[in-house]
Structure formats: structure tokens, C-alpha cells
Amino acid sequence: MARWVFTCKNCFRIVPYTEIGRTLMDYFFPTKPKVPSEGQRLECPQCKTKYVYQQTELWYERN
Ligand SMILES: [Zn+2]
Numbered sequence: 001m002a003r004w005v006f007t008c009k010n011c012f013r014i015v016p017y018t019e020i021g022r023t024l025m026d027y028f029f030p031t032k033p034k035v036p037s038e039g040q041r042l043e044c045p046q047c048k049t050k051y052v053y054q055q056t057e058l059w060y061e062r063n
Pocket residue numbers: 008009010011012013044045046047048049
């Protein structure tokens with residue numbers, strides 16, 4: 001599974017954003033999902049802290 005994630009600014013653990021499509025193209029040539037220009041507010045599943053994340057903070061996790 002591969003997905004786009006943020007890193008929690010409080011506990012530095014992973015905050016999932018979106019999962020990638022299932023095709024090989026998506027896997028090897030992922031396109032960054034759109035994040036609203038004002039940012040995306042997400043709650044960390046680990047520490048429950050809410051932060052606003054920007055598109056530049058997205059990173060791709062492949063495992
Ligand atoms: Zn956290």
C-alpha cells in the first residue's frame with residue numbers, strides 16, 4: 001500500500017491524507033493530491049492534535 005501522508009507537528013508520527021490509486025502508474029508515478037490553498041485541517045490519529053497542513057508538507061509513503 002502506498003499513500004500520501006503528513007507528519008504530525010506534535011508527535012512526528014504519520015497522519016494519513018489519501019490513499020493512492022491501485023494502478024502501477026499511480027504506484028510508480030504518483031501525482032500529489034490537491035490540498036486546499038488555505039491548508040487541510042487534520043487530526044493526528046496518535047495524539048489527537050489538530051493542525052492545518054499545506055500541500056508542500058505532503059510526502060509519499062510506499063511500503
Ligand atoms: Zn500526533
